[in-house]
Amino acid sequence: MLGGVFDTVWSSVIPDLGDPCGETDIARNRLAAIIFDLARDGQLGPHQIAHTARRLFREAQLGPSPNPMTSESRVMSNNILPVQPAFSPQALGLLQLCFDDAWQEVAGNFAAHETDAARWKLASIMLWLASNTELSPTELIEASILLIRENART
Amino acid sequence: MQGTSLAGHSVLIVEDEPLIALHIRTEFEKAGANAITVHSLRDAFRHVEQDGVSGVVLDYGQGSQDGDALCHHLRQRDIPFILHSGYEHISDACRGGIIIPKPAKPEVLIEALLRALR
Numbered sequence: 001m002l003g004g005v006f007d008t009v010w011s012s013v014i015p016d017l018g019d020p021c022g023e024t025d026i027a028r029n030r031l032a033a034i035i036f037d038l039a040r041d042g043q044l045g046p047h048q049i050a051h052t053a054r055r056l057f058r059e060a061q062l063g064p065s066p067n068p069m070t071s072e073s074r075v076m077s078n079n080i081l082p083v084q085p086a087f088s089p090q091a092l093g094l095l096q097l098c099f100d101d102a103w104q105e106v107a108g109n110f111a112a113h114e115t116d117a118a119r120w121k122l123a124s125i126m127l128w129l130a131s132n133t134e135l136s137p138t139e140l141i142e143a144s145i146l147l148i149r150e151n152a153r154t
Numbered sequence: 155m156q157g158t159s160l161a162g163h164s165v166l167i168v169e170d171e172p173l174i175a176l177h178i179r180t181e182f183e184k185a186g187a188n189a190i191t192v193h194s195l196r197d198a199f200r201h202v203e204q205d206g207v208s209g210v211v212l213d214y215g216q217g218s219q220d221g222d223a224l225c226h227h228l229r230q231r232d233i234p235f236i237l238h239s240g241y242e243h244i245s246d247a248c249r250g251g252i253i254i255p256k257p258a259k260p261e262v263l264i265e266a267l268l269r270a271l272r
Binding site for chain 1: 172258
């Protein structure tokens with residue numbers, strides 16, 4: 001379900017990105033993080049998630065929300081903190097397990113000559129999500145799989 | 155942490171696990187270094203030869219290859235290097251390297267390289 005929401009919102013916000021050279025991956029990750037944050041408590045349906053995610057994403061791209069005290073804006077502010085402390089060896093070990101699970105799920109989508117690049121891409125996505133969201137390990141795996149598949153399609 | 159004390163230094167990170175490599179690179183960049191990751195010894199040699207580096211963090215024993223030849227190469231050029239390794243046995247070729255058991259916090263690697271660069 002979230003893959004469809006992501007596709008819908010992404011296609012509608014692409015024109016807002018202007019010249020996205022070098023910024024597309026960050027924007028994709030940011031949008032995925034927004035969608036997963038909105039979906040995590042199960043209170044919103046697909047249309048509400050898409051609508052809210054579109055607005056929050058545009059706010060994040062264009063500048064701060066005019067009403068920064070809304071709960072949705074607080075969600076957003078959690079997603080865009082630029083500097084995070086390093087992961088402990090234990091946390092990195094857990095991330096490695098998540099990475100291995102996610103890779104096992106998507107490895108078959110890539111030809112042998114694409115494997116290296118795809119693994120590095122997946123690692124980059126997972127580190128970004130882990131640093132900028134509060135997703136559970138399961139959500140982190142799902143979000144990473146979604147993003148690496150999106151990335152492979154484009 | 156020393157903040158930007160690695161500013162102006164180019165650090166080569168040789169690590170075949172992308173998650174670990176990118177994590178270490180991010181932390182070295184936060185410390186001010188120009189950090190580069192490679193995941194093969196062949197690429198590591200090329201970077202050392204062509205681009206020059208201030209220091210190296212080497213995942214010793216990565217994959218089926220060992221890093222002895224690279225260690226020797228670095229020693230000849232007086233380039234400080236850290237052996238970030240899960241192996242207990244380190245060969246004589248790597249004498250002079252700073253051995254940090256894997257996994258280590260990135261700040262431990264950064265501090266070790268800073269000391270070696272002084």
